[in-house]
Amino acid sequence: MPDHDPTAPPPPADDLRIRRSPARARYDRETVEAIVDAAIVAHVGTIRDGSPVVVPMLAVRDGDWLLLHGAHAAGTLRRGRGTQVCVEMTLLDGLVLARSAFHHSLNYRSVVILGEAEMITDPGERERALELFVERLVPGRWAELRPSTEAELKQTAVMRISLERSSAKVRSGPPMDEEDDYEWPVWAGIVPAALALGDPQPDARLRDGIEVPESVRALAGTSR
């Protein structure tokens, strides 16, 4: 369990402050951005008819903003601009196997972003967002695609939220057992975990003579 970095900004006094396991908290923007850039799916919480709702959305960072894509975006914001949301993104890094059940844990990096989400309505900004989403999944792919049409950009639902009010939480490293338990005769350690990409599977309707491009081939065996 890493200690809090003494050079990091002090924890905020408001609702972003991490109350549980504060030693795992990170409030510097660099850590937040690294986690956002490594994750693909964001879990977006809103309030609908007085009840909490959480939906998964594709996410990509654009400078100081997080862009969120998905059919849900329109529904989330149907009540207009300035919908209050909580966006959470989590990367699972490993299983932490201790000598007691109590000290079993997960290694992870997670981010929480609070703020107001707004729809992106400008067609040019929507096109730029689509480009960022595609390039996030496969760097270099945008230039190879059939260009977007006006009708498609009209239907593209993208919302954005500022990264200004964000915090991160990180657990890494070995299990932390009770001192007496280190003699208990059981294996202990970490089982690493990561989202891994496999070999590309061509569409059955792929045009004859089209090979897997380097942009796609390079993904196999990597984590995103």
Next chain:
Amino acid sequence: MPDHDPTAPPPPADDLRIRRSPARARYDRETVEAIVDAAIVAHVGTIRDGSPVVVPMLAVRDGDWLLLHGAHAAGTLRRGRGTQVCVEMTLLDGLVLARSAFHHSLNYRSVVILGEAEMITDPGERERALELFVERLVPGRWAELRPSTEAELKQTAVMRISLERSSAKVRSGPPMDEEDDYEWPVWAGIVPAALALGDPQPDARLRDGIEVPESVRALAGTSR
């Protein structure tokens, strides 16, 4: 994009009904349970001081209930029994690379569970929950561990929510392009994705002479 199974129960008329891409919706319990059993992390949404909050928690199914573990559990429920929550779990299965940016997508299986969460307070039930969490991560590990103490069970924060009000959403299969686009000269298809476990890394303080047990060795190369 699979069609809705005609033998499945009809979509509910209330807030569980999936409004976006309804052809991807599943309302049968079997599908919900299979997704819950394959995922490790749940994204738990609540309302705190009038604002949405989403936190990641370790989750495991116990029959008709989902058990949620984490330091957050206590905080989520500090306002007492019957806290309304929305739990979302998502497995990312692949990147869907179409001929146009607009039709790029993700293959995934996701579940949403609505209901009231309650803390588990009985020490025996808490011990059973701990066992389920440990066995979820490493089948066979519970019996090898130093037994739990009364003090540990008192500190273990577990909450549960019924699976009664749940729905699933699944996208699988190839990209669905515009008919005219199948001639566009770009590779299209799927890049599979899965959470993969790696080789176990022993704790630096591991007692001499303890080998990696079969229970842990069996995890490497599998997805959870």
